[in-house]
Amino acid sequence: MYKPVNLSEQIYYVGVNDRRTSLFENMWPLDRGVSYNSYLIADEKVAVIDTVEAGQFEKWIAKVRAVLNDRPIDYLVVNHMEPDHSGAIRILTELYPNMEIVGNKKTLPMIEGYYGITTNCKEVKEGDSLELGKNKLSFYTVPMVHWPESMVCFEETNQILFSSDAFGSFGTLDGGIFDDELDFDYFTDEMRRYYSNIVGKYGNPVQKALQKLGALDLKMIAPSHGPVYRENIAQMLKWYDQWSKYEGEEGVVVAYASMYGNTEEMAEVTARAIAESGIKNVRVYDVSKTHPSYIISDVFKFKGIILGSPTYSNELHPNMEALVSKLQHMGVSNHVYGILGSYTWAGASVKKLNEAAQTLKWEPVAEPVEEKHSLKEDKYEACWQLGVAMAEKLKS
Numbered sequence: 001m002y003k004p005v006n007l008s009e010q011i012y013y014v015g016v017n018d019r020r021t022s023l024f025e026n027m028w029p030l031d032r033g034v035s036y037n038s039y040l041i042a043d044e045k046v047a048v049i050d051t052v053e054a055g056q057f058e059k060w061i062a063k064v065r066a067v068l069n070d071r072p073i074d075y076l077v078v079n080h081m082e083p084d085h086s087g088a089i090r091i092l093t094e095l096y097p098n099m100e101i102v103g104n105k106k107t108l109p110m111i112e113g114y115y116g117i118t119t120n121c122k123e124v125k126e127g128d129s130l131e132l133g134k135n136k137l138s139f140y141t142v143p144m145v146h147w148p149e150s151m152v153c154f155e156e157t158n159q160i161l162f163s164s165d166a167f168g169s170f171g172t173l174d175g176g177i178f179d180d181e182l183d184f185d186y187f188t189d190e191m192r193r194y195y196s197n198i199v200g201k202y203g204n205p206v207q208k209a210l211q212k213l214g215a216l217d218l219k220m221i222a223p224s225h226g227p228v229y230r231e232n233i234a235q236m237l238k239w240y241d242q243w244s245k246y247e248g249e250e251g252v253v254v255a256y257a258s259m260y261g262n263t264e265e266m267a268e269v270t271a272r273a274i275a276e277s278g279i280k281n282v283r284v285y286d287v288s289k290t291h292p293s294y295i296i297s298d299v300f301k302f303k304g305i306i307l308g309s310p311t312y313s314n315e316l317h318p319n320m321e322a323l324v325s326k327l328q329h330m331g332v333s334n335h336v337y338g339i340l341g342s343y344t345w346a347g348a349s350v351k352k353l354n355e356a357a358q359t360l361k362w363e364p365v366a367e368p369v370e371e372k373h374s375l376k377e378d379k380y381e382a383c384w385q386l387g388v389a390m391a392e393k394l395k396s
């Protein structure tokens, strides 16, 4: 009772949607859910590519069995060991005791460590192939995209790249599985939010992976989350190249913390000046209201960033401190910036924000603006000029 979804004659999508989990990795909001993608190749030999999160097992295995009926599974290819993909390994080995688990030399110790499995494991090395009949899988390691053992595999006959977390996206697959069956634009924010927050720290490994995979002639990219791409492959590769170099487009994220509205007012003035100077893409965020994953996603999208914080017990406002430390942890380079802040007796926030920006090697567009108490005429003008300078820098 399941109409199979074919990527090709013998290759099936057998992933599942999760609209119940609120937080991915118990951290990232899943307002639009997430899909755990898994693929099945039913050739002379049967191979499954990755499983799903353990709680999704029943939904998933029903799809697998609808295709296979009583045929056994010969191989389980484990591209990535994170539990949202590996969670059903143990139960699958109990159902199919003769199935071989295929992984690389970093995967297999993790399979033992997480699931106690040491038998029927087959190690593959970079460039090795697995013949299934008409279909043939070749394996490529992509370390730190997004764990050390991360691997992708390329089905040579149909030219499909099973890309694991690379090219993944938040958001359930609401009927459409392939990018030409759904509203691609609707997915782009969730793609970038997934990339920036989950893989974003690993810009260099992503660059290396792109160079390695760039030699392949791709007809389809089948990731472990989100749509399967067959129409927008060039666009996806272009975005991954841009995001992994931390190269933003023309636009500014204005992120501020504010308890009583003083820093917020400075942010409003600056945002207005940026827009009046001709920059349309201005996103103003209150860090106490918006989850950092959305702000970080836009920081990856846009080149300009304005950060504002009041001084709070001689520190940054805690929510701004959390955002800044995440950006530092990710090493989000290649940005131009401005700083705003308010204080009452001994200001510290502006200095701390400026230091953080310098550790990331961002380029300042103007002097930071620091106001004591409420915003007054001279600092109003300084905020305005900061916005003008940001716009001019972005347009230059």
Ligand SMILES: Cc1cc2nc3c(=O)[nH]c(=O)nc-3n(C[C@H](O)[C@H](O)[C@H](O)COP(=O)(O)O)c2cc1C
Binding pocket: 257, 258, 259, 260, 261, 262, 263, 264, 309, 310, 311, 312, 313, 314, 315, 342, 343, 344, 345, 346, 347, 348, 373, 374
């Ligand atoms: C809990 C708390 C701690 C603060 N700590 C400092 C401080 O260490 N140094 C300082 O100059 N002002 C401090 N302030 C004052 C604020 O920085 C000041 O009121 C500022 O204008 C608030 O900006 P906002 O309206 O954007 O929240 C503190 C205020 C609060 C509520």
